[in-house]
Each structure stands twice: as C-alpha cells, then as structure tokens.
Amino acid sequence: MSTVKAGDTVNVHYHGKLTDGTTFDSSEGREPLQFTVGEGQVIKGFDDALIDMKIGDKKTVNIPVEEAYGPAAAENFIEFPKSEFPEDLKPEVGVQLHLSDNQGNHFPVIVHEVKEDSVVLDANHPLAGKALVFDIELVSIG
Structure with missing residues (x-):
C-alpha cells in the first residue's frame, strides 16, 4: 500500500481543536479536504503530519504556534x-x-x-498565536 509523499494530492477528514478542546473547524458532514502535500496549501504542521500516512490511517497531531498560523504580530x-x-x-x-x-x-x-x-x-489570523490539535483521517491519495 502506498504512503503519502510530497506532491501527492490527498483527501482527508479532519477535526481541528484548540489545546483546551474547543473545536474551530471540522470536515464532519462535508466532503473531505483535498490538497497537494508540500505545496503550502495548508499550514505546515498539518502538511507534515500526512507524510508516510496510508489510506485509512488516523492520527492526532499537536501543532505548535510556529507550524500553525505563527505568533500574533x-x-x-x-x-x-x-x-x-x-x-x-x-x-x-x-x-x-x-x-x-x-x-x-x-x-x-x-x-x-x-x-x-x-x-x-x-488584523492577525484568528488562530495566530495558538497551538492547534488536529484529528486527521487519510481518505485517499491521488
């Protein structure tokens, strides 16, 4: 079974939370999020978390401020x-x-x-300065 690498187009379901457990976004009830890994279409920590995942894999990833939306400027x-x-x-x-x-x-x-x-x-991004937690499920590659 193939694993995700940079340049792959993937479809993922996700649940994004703050470190206190408050949900800020989720794909629940919607189509999976589609993007190309490594092209900067999503925050770095989310992008990096998909490398080496296989279809059907699920994981929870903690993303520090610097790999999310950065500090509030x-x-x-x-x-x-x-x-x-x-x-x-x-x-x-x-x-x-x-x-x-x-x-x-x-x-x-x-x-x-x-x-x-x-x-x-x-005028900072609403999630600037916040560490994030994502539950991710890889639905498909390619």
Whole structure:
C-alpha cells in the first residue's frame, strides 16, 4: 500500500481543536479536504503530519504556534479613532468587523480593545498565536 509523499494530492477528514478542546473547524458532514502535500496549501504542521500516512490511517497531531498560523504580530494591531466608525456601530471587544484597504481588498478584524476615543483592531489570523490539535483521517491519495 502506498504512503503519502510530497506532491501527492490527498483527501482527508479532519477535526481541528484548540489545546483546551474547543473545536474551530471540522470536515464532519462535508466532503473531505483535498490538497497537494508540500505545496503550502495548508499550514505546515498539518502538511507534515500526512507524510508516510496510508489510506485509512488516523492520527492526532499537536501543532505548535510556529507550524500553525505563527505568533500574533504586533504590527497587525491597528488603532482607529472612534470618529471613523459609523454612528450606529458600537464596537465591543471580540466582535468581528471587516475593513477595506486602498486597493479595495476586504479583510476581517477583531475588536481587541475599546478606548475612550479609539478602537484597537486585531488584523492577525484568528488562530495566530495558538497551538492547534488536529484529528486527521487519510481518505485517499491521488
């Protein structure tokens, strides 16, 4: 039976959790995730975990911050004056908002802190700074 190597296209079922057991994503009830191993289409720790797996294999892998979404970067915290928010929007810590850059690209941010005259937004990936745990099942290769 063949095993997974870099360059193989694979189909996997997965259950992604934080280290406290909170689920953040799962393929349950959906088609398996398909990607090519070693091409950077998924986080490094997930990619690396598939090497040498056989069809039907299941494993649980602990992925450190550096092999997941990396640490939260200080430069991705942006402070905006409250006056730049729409009048009907009352920002609260933990709420997700969407910003646009000068090129018209939209990206999600989380309200990190609400100050008297400004709001600090976190534009890091929501899983940045977090170690992750994945239960993985290899469904097919190729």
